[in-house]
Amino acid sequence: MIDGFLALYIFMLAAFCGYEIIARVPVILHTPLMSGSNFIHGIVLVGAMIALGHAQTPFEITIGFVGVLLGAGNAAGGYVVTERMLEMFKSSKPGAGKGDQG
Amino acid sequence: MIDGFLALYIFMLAAFCGYEIIARVPVILHTPLMSGSNFIHGIVLVGAMIALGHAQTPFEITIGFVGVLLGAGNAAGGYVVTERMLEMFKSSKPGAGKGDQG
Amino acid sequence: MSLLPTLIKACYFLAALLFILGLKRMSSPRTARGGIVWAGVGMLLAVLATFFLPDMHNRSLIVAAVLIGVSAAWWTGRRVAMTAMPQMVALYNGMGGGAAAAIGAVELIGYARALGLLHVVPNTSPLQPESWAINGLPPMLSPVELSLGVLGALIGTVSFSGSLVAFAKLQGWMDKRFVFPGQRVVNMLLLAAAVVVGVVLASGHVSGPLIALFFVLALLFGLLMTLPIGGADMPVVISLYNAFTGLAVSFEGFVLGNEAMIIAGMVVGAAGTLLTQLMAKAMNRSIGNVLFGSFGAAGGEAQAIEGAQKPVEASDAAVMMAYAERVVIVPGYGLAVAQAQHKVWEFAQLLIKRGVKVKFAIHPVAGRMPGHMNVLLAEAGVPYDLIADMDEINPEFPATDVALVIGANDVVNPLAKTDPASPIYGMPILDVSAAKHVIVIKRGKGTGFAGIENALFYADNTRMLYGDGQAAAGQLVNELKSLDD
Amino acid sequence: MSLLPTLIKACYFLAALLFILGLKRMSSPRTARGGIVWAGVGMLLAVLATFFLPDMHNRSLIVAAVLIGVSAAWWTGRRVAMTAMPQMVALYNGMGGGAAAAIGAVELIGYARALGLLHVVPNTSPLQPESWAINGLPPMLSPVELSLGVLGALIGTVSFSGSLVAFAKLQGWMDKRFVFPGQRVVNMLLLAAAVVVGVVLASGHVSGPLIALFFVLALLFGLLMTLPIGGADMPVVISLYNAFTGLAVSFEGFVLGNEAMIIAGMVVGAAGTLLTQLMAKAMNRSIGNVLFGSFGAAGGEAQAIEGAQKPVEASDAAVMMAYAERVVIVPGYGLAVAQAQHKVWEFAQLLIKRGVKVKFAIHPVAGRMPGHMNVLLAEAGVPYDLIADMDEINPEFPATDVALVIGANDVVNPLAKTDPASPIYGMPILDVSAAKHVIVIKRGKGTGFAGIENALFYADNTRMLYGDGQAAAGQLVNELKSLDD
């Protein structure tokens, strides 16, 4: 559907973006970043939805259903966990109130 | 020729790449970088060649010819100037021989 | 292009943009919080748009699966303790890998069906180019699509089973490392077999049994590959599988013609690969060493340590610190296990009130994940400016009266400097033994992650305060309060 | 896809990859040199590949134009003095903008011809879809292509005429700033007119006269827009036009269906925009202020400065420094004008041989382009570790015996701290007046870029050594040598 070379360009540019954005990040953010990027590949949910939406035999539908289930878990879980971690980072900033964290 | 959305994706990703690569560059490299990126858009030469290669009337051919001339100037000049500047940066590194620069 | 598909495509574009912007914000502490929200908005947009794709069947099943998946993950994600974050990330990551594998499986099975090899009579023709037009699965995949689809399925499956093993290990469901002779050879053979079957599939010879074999091999490889890796190396491995899932998503996105998946997946793939390298570097290891190394397994003869550990009472320890000028608190994995961060911060606040200069010193690999201690101390409310990193604090130890080590072991082990046979030899450590007095809180004579003795505990200026981290910190708090009364 | 087009496309892909990698390397001093070479290889690949595109006519003309353009630019680029770098960059950048505009013009004219509006009978049919298949101009452009083509032509043309003005000004061909009342309004009207004509063109109403009008308006706007800007603000403006050209190239690349152009152009567009901002920030200005501001034009009443400038002989100055313990050399634009860097470094080496501790202090905006002084000193062979930036050196001035200011003015002007009416008020400066003695080399009582008096020259501890920078440095060298004899 996408011309092979165009896909190659997009692969390359996206890879550079990801690499450049992460380069020079302090160690203390490694875990939230890992979890944040974990959330971002939760976009696989969209693909699983498309797969299930076009599945035809019961077997395909079953696999598609499991796929959507897993994808939804990735997206939702990744979000919650990342948000919880980053929330704490925020409250530790000097200047921010020290009593308002969970 | 290129699907509009695909082009949009490529525009966006390329813009991020350019931005991310330049962020956090020391002041002393601003001029060589400006000249280096000036060289890179010398790729316009390729476009001018294509335009001239498909020009048909004498008027179009004239404009195309000027375009190629200008594009070639951009590419070649940008390269020479950048290379000369960066060469000096290199020789100023401690550890590098101090007698080998022009 | 009609309106609805254009709108849907615009949503996908926005989602990709928001993901990148979000990730950018996440990589700086100042803007990190907003970053995840931006990315979240992008995800919402993309998922909502997908519901409106034309020619989607099984919509009620989709809604049901999304609702179940989201609520289960949301519920566990909200409840889980901060210390269990690494395994949760592993779990969710494995789910993503599984989803990518499932997409690949559906594609392959659909392809096989279209080839008529499975002899299933579809209720509708699989060859309906129009209905798959925008983002559906093309019934006949091009060779490039088929290859990337198979590759994505392979990577996704490995990430799936590997991440689940990582989860189980970190969760404590699988304490022992599973090692047998020739393991590495078996793993390589498994991988080779999976690749060979994959190549056959990608060349268009798609059939049911072959698909099944392919996935079984990939699952097994992910499993066996991860089993021998020690629990504490897991963060690096999880980060690697995170990058794997990203790649798998990107490749499956290509097959589906979905640019948002392609871009988001590839961004994560690259970012995750770099993160993995950075993490391994912070632990003074190489990725290869993490994956195939025998960290702490064999090792030479350890240096014998002379002397005895000298215990101290909580009351004496409290007095020492109450009348000290400078105290540096060094937290380690034990702090996380004991969830002692709140008590420790309460104790530190009491000291500060008495005029003692208190700092927290955090080693880059203290705990079990990068930034582990920062997260815990931040949770307890310790302000940023009291927290020093290794390079900052090491020169200050000679001027420190008391270094209070709580649940840390490897990161303060002087053998890292002196014993070339030690598995942690060469790792930079926090130089606590340079302080005038050292007080160590731990439960007993247990070793740390590296499983080795610690010369610090036998040093002349070291006193051991045995007990659970939280309980010991509580005792210190009480002693300090009674001093004031 | 047959083999040749695939190979050509692969070359373009490699070129885009090499451009990005090259730019990445260029942005770190350690790898910068290699970066331009990588990008150069990419360019070579792309240009060579283009020769092999099928269905290209006028090949001999193409070769001729490339050869002429390359050799002319190569020759000037090799010969030009280091101090003239900014205007050369402006010139080459203008050429790029012009080339983009020319592409746009050929597209528009071809489109008009295809519409039959110019009533030219083409010798071959303009509608031959096959012959334009890979990378040629599509005879009928889609609305999006037409719009982006027009936009690219507009931006490219503005960059073309604007850059040429910048070149002329920096080259000294146009010394005066060209200002008239209502200038800003005229400029805005010009721009508006160009945009309106552009919109008409983009809506498909393409005709010969309209195309001509469009380019004339754009040319005029670029010209008038740049004329009032002071010569010393030019680096920022050039950087902006550099970004413009990048965008123009990207858009024209879209029309031609050439991904290498799209990507390289957009990368430069984004990078150039950011660079422009960073440069303006380093000069303590905003981009808007540079483009429309009246820097140094009006200004309030300047503070009157009491006292007189006290001259000094070269021999006395040389003795002062020869017996000093610490000397800091502060170069400025005058060093570049006088090309004095080699002599100054010779002088510094003589001092070092005598045991004097010598450092060079570089202000971020010393000279006329970012990094100007670094480039010059590097050219002369001054090692990196003797060069200090502002934040590093300012605390050291009180312990400095002699600060030797050579051709610097604004960057050492204390009025930036004390006089709110001064155009440079708020700019951080090098704190030379804190040194025990200050020696200033300049030709006379000329002012610097900001055109204002400098209180430093009247300070009690300042002595003026009048003369051309290179000549004065030569005198100092001779005096120092005669001291040793």
Ligand SMILES: NC(=O)c1ccc[n+]([C@@H]2O[C@H](COP(=O)([O-])OP(=O)(O)OC[C@H]3O[C@@H](n4cnc5c(N)ncnc54)[C@H](OP(=O)(O)O)[C@@H]3O)[C@@H](O)[C@H]2O)c1
């Ligand atoms: N940060 C990372 O990213 C990361 C990732 C993977 C591996 N690692 C590795 O993990 C190690 C981290 O070093 P570390 O010094 O933080 O931890 P450690 O070396 O694992 O030592 C933890 C210590 O805490 C004590 N402890 C356990 N539970 C406790 C409790 N409830 N109360 C009080 N004390 C308790 C244990 O002794 P008792 O049993 O006697 O109480 C143990 O000696 C390093 O070797 C590092 O390479 C780090």
Ligand SMILES: NC(=O)c1ccc[n+]([C@@H]2O[C@H](COP(=O)([O-])OP(=O)(O)OC[C@H]3O[C@@H](n4cnc5c(N)ncnc54)[C@H](OP(=O)(O)O)[C@@H]3O)[C@@H](O)[C@H]2O)c1
């Ligand atoms: N670096 C950048 O990117 C950049 C870009 C644009 C604008 N600027 C501006 O440029 C200024 C730079 O400050 P600066 O202190 O380097 O230079 P400056 O303020 O322009 O002063 C240069 C001084 O050098 C003297 N001079 C000129 N020719 C000379 C020669 N042949 N021999 C000896 N002396 C000579 C001049 O005085 P005489 O005529 O008496 O000799 C003049 O006072 C700042 O205002 C900055 O904002 C910088």
